[in-house]
Amino acid sequence: MISIFGSLSLSLGLGMAAICISLLSLFLKNNEYRFFIAGSRAAIVISVLSILATFLLLNELLVSNFDVSYVAHYTSLETPLLFKVTALWAGQSGSLLFWLFILSVYTLIVIFQYRNSFTNLLPWVIFVMVIVQAFFLILVIFVENPFAPTIADFQVTNGNGLNPLLQNLTMAIHPPMLYLGYVGFTVPFAFAIAALITKDTGSVWIRSIRRWTLIAWLFQSAGVILGGWWAYHELGWGGYWAWDPVENASFMPWLTGTAFLHSIIIQEKKGMLRTWNMILILTTFILCIFGTFLTRSGIMSSVHSFAVSDLGPVFLGFIVLILIFCITLILIRLPVLKSNKNIESFTSRESGFLFNNMVFGLICFSVFWGTIFPVLSEAVKGEKITVGAPFFNQVNIPLGLLLLFLTGVGPLLVWRRTSKKALIRNFSAPILSGIIVFIICFSLGIRNTTIISFPLIGFVTAAIIIEFQRGVKSRITRFNESFINALITLISKNRSRYGGYIVHLGIVFMFIGFSGNAFDSETEFAIKRGEIKEFDGYNFELVSITPEERPNHIAWIANLNIWDLNRQLITTVFPEKRIYFHRHPNPDKRQPHSELDIYSTFNKDIYTIFSGVDMEKEIAYLKVMINPLVWWVWFGGYVLIFGTLIALWNPKEKG
Numbered sequence: 001m002i003s004i005f006g007s008l009s010l011s012l013g014l015g016m017a018a019i020c021i022s023l024l025s026l027f028l029k030n031n032e033y034r035f036f037i038a039g040s041r042a043a044i045v046i047s048v049l050s051i052l053a054t055f056l057l058l059n060e061l062l063v064s065n066f067d068v069s070y071v072a073h074y075t076s077l078e079t080p081l082l083f084k085v086t087a088l089w090a091g092q093s094g095s096l097l098f099w100l101f102i103l104s105v106y107t108l109i110v111i112f113q114y115r116n117s118f119t120n121l122l123p124w125v126i127f128v129m130v131i132v133q134a135f136f137l138i139l140v141i142f143v144e145n146p147f148a149p150t151i152a153d154f155q156v157t158n159g160n161g162l163n164p165l166l167q168n169l170t171m172a173i174h175p176p177m178l179y180l181g182y183v184g185f186t187v188p189f190a191f192a193i194a195a196l197i198t199k200d201t202g203s204v205w206i207r208s209i210r211r212w213t214l215i216a217w218l219f220q221s222a223g224v225i226l227g228g229w230w231a232y233h234e235l236g237w238g239g240y241w242a243w244d245p246v247e248n249a250s251f252m253p254w255l256t257g258t259a260f261l262h263s264i265i266i267q268e269k270k271g272m273l274r275t276w277n278m279i280l281i282l283t284t285f286i287l288c289i290f291g292t293f294l295t296r297s298g299i300m301s302s303v304h305s306f307a308v309s310d311l312g313p314v315f316l317g318f319i320v321l322i323l324i325f326c327i328t329l330i331l332i333r334l335p336v337l338k339s340n341k342n343i344e345s346f347t348s349r350e351s352g353f354l355f356n357n358m359v360f361g362l363i364c365f366s367v368f369w370g371t372i373f374p375v376l377s378e379a380v381k382g383e384k385i386t387v388g389a390p391f392f393n394q395v396n397i398p399l400g401l402l403l404l405f406l407t408g409v410g411p412l413l414v415w416r417r418t419s420k421k422a423l424i425r426n427f428s429a430p431i432l433s434g435i436i437v438f439i440i441c442f443s444l445g446i447r448n449t450t451i452i453s454f455p456l457i458g459f460v461t462a463a464i465i466i467e468f469q470r471g472v473k474s475r476i477t478r479f480n481e482s483f484i485n486a487l488i489t490l491i492s493k494n495r496s497r498y499g500g501y502i503v504h505l506g507i508v509f510m511f512i513g514f515s516g517n518a519f520d521s522e523t524e525f526a527i528k529r530g531e532i533k534e535f536d537g538y539n540f541e542l543v544s545i546t547p548e549e550r551p552n553h554i555a556w557i558a559n560l561n562i563w564d565l566n567r568q569l570i571t572t573v574f575p576e577k578r579i580y581f582h583r584h585p586n587p588d589k590r591q592p593h594s595e596l597d598i599y600s601t602f603n604k605d606i607y608t609i610f611s612g613v614d615m616e617k618e619i620a621y622l623k624v625m626i627n628p629l630v631w632w633v634w635f636g637g638y639v640l641i642f643g644t645l646i647a648l649w650n651p652k653e654k655g
Contacts, residue, residue, distance in 0.1 A: 003068050003147040006056035010141050013049035016042050017134040024127045036123055040111055043126050046133055047104035054101040057094065057146050061087050066156040070094055070146045076161035078552035083167050089175045090166050092296055092311075093144035098176075099292065100136040102183040107133065110187060114208075121205060124194035125187075132186055135318055143311045161552065164580045164593040168234050174226035178250055181220025182288040185253060187212040189285035192278055193326075196333045201274055206264055211648065213264075213281070217257045218644045224250050225637035236594050236609045238522065238625040240633065243392040248371045249291030252364050256284040259360035262353050269415070270350060275330070275337040276357070282326045287364075289319050294371070345417040352410040359403045366395045401452055404511055407504050408460030411467045429466060434459035453515045460508050464501050471498070495646050502643030509636030516604075516629025524611075529618040532563075536626045538570070538606065539563040545613060545620055553580040555595070556613045558620045562599065562606060573597040575610035575622070602635075604628045 023039035026032070057070070061084045066072040074087040074094070089098045107129050114122050140146060150156050188209035195205035227250060228240035241247060260280040263273050293315040330337070343350045370387040377385040412418075412426040437458035441451050468487070471494070475486035491498045523535045527542045534540075543559040556577045562570045576595035584590055599606040605627040612621035 002056050002059060003065070003149070006053045006060075006147040007141075007145065009049045009053040009056065010137060010145075010147075013046045013053070014134060014137040014141060016046045016049065017130055017137060020046060020130050021127065021134070024123055024130070027123055028127070039123070040115070040126060043107060043111060043130050046130065046137075047107045050097075050100050050104040050133065050137070053147075054088075054097055057097060058085065058088055060147075061085070064159070066159050067150055068146075069148045069150045072150045072156050072159040074159070074162055076159040076552070079159075079162050080167070080552070082169075082172060083162050086166065086172045086175075087162055089179070090162060093140060093146035093148075095175075095179075095296060096136060096140050096144055097146050099179060099183060100133065100140060102176075102179050103129070103133055103136065103186060106183060106187055110190075120198055120200055121191060121194040121208070124197050125190040128190035128193050129186060139311060139314065143314060161581055164553070164578070164591050165234060167552075167580075168230060170226055170230040170233065174223060174230050177219050177226055178223030181216050181218075181223050181250075182253070182292060184212065184216025184219055185257065185281075185285045185288050188216070188281050192281045193329070196278065196329045199333065199336050201278070201333065201336050203268060203271075206267055206277070209281075210261075210264060210268075213257065213261060214644065214648055217254070217261060218641065218648065220250070220254045220257060221637075221644065222641055224254055225634070225640075229634065232630070233596065233598065236596050236611075236623075238520070238607050238609075238627060239517075240630070243367075243370070243389045245371050246295050248367050249287075249294040252367055252371075253284045253287040253291060255360050255364040255367070256280050256287060259357045259364075260284060262360075263357050266350055266353050270341055272339045272341050272343070272350065273354075274339055275334065278330055278337060280357075282330070286319060286322055286326070287368075289315070289322065293319060347413060347418040347423060349410060349413040349415050349418075352406060352413045356403070356406045356410065359399055359406060363396055363399050363403070366399070367392065370395075397449060400511075400514075401449075401456060404453070404456050404460060404508070407507060408456070408463035411501065411504075412463055426466075430459045430462040433462035448518045450515045450518050453511060457508055457511055457515070460504070464505050464508070467501055468498070491646065495649050499643045499645075499647030499649075502646060503640050504643075506636045506638070506640030506643055509632050509639055511636075513629050513631070513633030513636060516627065516632070519628045520625065522623065522625040524621070524623045526619050526621050534565075535624055537565055538626075539565065539567075540622070540624065542620055543572075545615065545618055547615070553578045553593075554582045555579075556610070556615070556620075558608075558610050558613075558622070560597075560608060560620075560622070571599045571606075573599055573606070573608050575608045577610045577613050600631055602631045605630045 020039050020042035023035050023042060027035035027039060057068075060068050060071050061075055062081070064071065064075060064077055064084075070091060070093055071087075074091045075084050079087070087094065089095045107126070110125060110129065114125070191205050191209045191212075195201050224247075227247065231242070231247075232238075232240040257280075260277060263277050263280060266273050267277055293312065296311065296315070343354065345351065370391055373387050374384045377383060408430060412423075412430065414422060418426070434455040438451070438455040441454050446454075468490070471490045472483060472486045475481050475490055476483065479486070481489065521536050525533050525535075527533050527540065529542050529544060532539050532541045539562070541561040541563065543561055546557045546559065548555045548557060558575050558577075560573050560575065562573065564570055575597040578593045578595055580591040580593060581589050594609050594611055596607065596609045598608070605625075607625035607627055609623040609625075610620060611623050613619070614621075
């Protein structure tokens with residue numbers, strides 16, 4: 001019965017969407033305010049019905065109603081409660097409904113937040129957001145209905161259960177973060193379309209969406225980082241980024257969104273790059289839809305994609321329509337997007353931002369091309385030519401290092417033109433820091449790409465420290481404050497600026513972690529109970545192998561002591577070999593899974609994978625990796641998020 005109410009809610013939502021679009025069209029044509037009020041209320045009803053449908057599906061998952069096909073496919077009686085909740089976005093139809101749910105929440109917030117302001121833009125904003133809602137309503141009603149009944153001529157007593165790779169705490173957080181980012185970019189997209197249609201392309205729409213863009217970017221950043229964390233801790237290959245199509249799908253809108261956040265600063269301060277900013281934010285939203293298409297269409301295989309369906313053509317058609325509409329609208333509005341101001345000097349902060357944007361654009365294009373090339377090659381030649389990590393690394397590592405360099409250059413430049421004297425004064429200390437780091441690396445025998453990355457890290461870090469030092473010194477001189485009080489006050493009164501610098505510092509820390517990949521090492525060995533194996537300056541001793549029966553799987557737990565060469569115990573790790581659905585009568589349905597264990601320090605990770613077991617001989621088959629500096633990737637992510645929260649804390653700048 002509940003599933004019927006769920007389907008009914010979605011159908012009513014689509015009907016209300018048609019009514020809402022009609023009412024807002026009447027308002028935009030006749031400018032009668034009553035039509036806008038009625039249309040806004042209809043938009044609220046659409047969102048409420050979509051949210052209701054989502055909670056109804058969640059209820060079906062929690063009570064294990066296997067009469068619903070989605071529930072039967074993605075949960076079982078043995079599935080823990082938490083993972084019954086996460087099953088909401090584990091499959092095709094559920095994830096689309098979750099997309100709609102988040103969009104509906106955003107729509108409600110926009111309506112209530114701006115109901116008394118931006119009267120010229122708001123009707124078009126609601127209009128655009130409702131159209132996107134209508135598209136996803138069509139998908140979950142006619143293409144992938146999450147409430148569809150289970151097709152069986154017998155009573156289904158248990159479901160298939162959740163994919164073991166998804167039975168991880170991170171998967172309770174990572175997908176929602178990404179979706180909050182993906183969907184969040186709908187709001188600035190809607191404001192951009194509204195600005196273009198109304199010809200109000202000045203500073204109003206920028207001010208209205210900057211905070212929204214930053215929120216979406218924050219969630220997108222957190223989602224990407226958590227995705228890397230999940231891959232590193234769950235997939236068992238020892239890395240956190242493999243240029244997988246789904247990874248790329250989340251990365252591309254992050255790149256264009258980051259470029260947009262930088263370039264709108266120029267528009268706000270100098271009134272320049274209006275056309276470019278429009279292109280960036282429209283492209284970001286299109287890439288979000290494209291990312292959802294890649295993730296959920298089944299057009300590409302991915303370790304991160306757990307759904308395959310026939311909705312690819314529908315999604316692709318929607319993307320093409322949006323693209324054509326956006327291009328046409330920008331071309332029509334080019335006269336009102338033009339700026340009378342130009343960049344005056346190569347050595348200006350404006351040019352630094354522009355070069356920064358160009359690099360972001362080049363990285364995004366390379367990722368996009370590498371991602372879609374297999375599909376294009378198959379369509380043209382009938383042969384899928386795979387583009388692997390070597391291509392992406394070869395192209396993007398140099399671009400990433402250039403971007404890192406520009407991260408340090410930007411704060412050292414001034415608006416309009418930086419004098420020769422100022423260039424020497426501002427760049428001396430950062431360049432000296434980079435040279436010192438280079439000498440240290442060279443003396444240690446480092447000859448790979450890190451001979452470039454580490455000096456750049458030193459350069460950028462010095463540039464950021466100098467910016468903080470100047471501000472703190474100024475406050476100490478003017479107000480006679482202590483160093484700590486001056487630092488806190490400086491950040492609190494200029495949260496956008498210094499929050500951005502903290503974000504940059506987080507990126508620097510992440511680059512330290514990225515650089516550590518050049519020093520990775522690994523080995524595989526079979527080890528008996530009580531035996532010791534040596535690798536890379538460590539001794540590994542297998543103490544025991546313990547079997548353990550659990551509700552939805554059986555596990556063999558390896559008790560592994562790790563010693564240094566002086567026989568000092570460093571730690572004990574407990575990697576596991578699991579068999580999910582081990583009671584299933586069909587052996588093909590039983591799913592093996594390795595639950596790894598990691599000993600992490602700030603300078604290296606000891607990464608242990610329990611790949612196989614022979615209980616009769618008490619032999620464990622292990623894979624061990626030594627991964628230097630990975631801790632800095634996650635630490636940098638924390639710093640990045642912290643800096644973004646500071647920038648978001650108060651939109652009103654003081655002093």
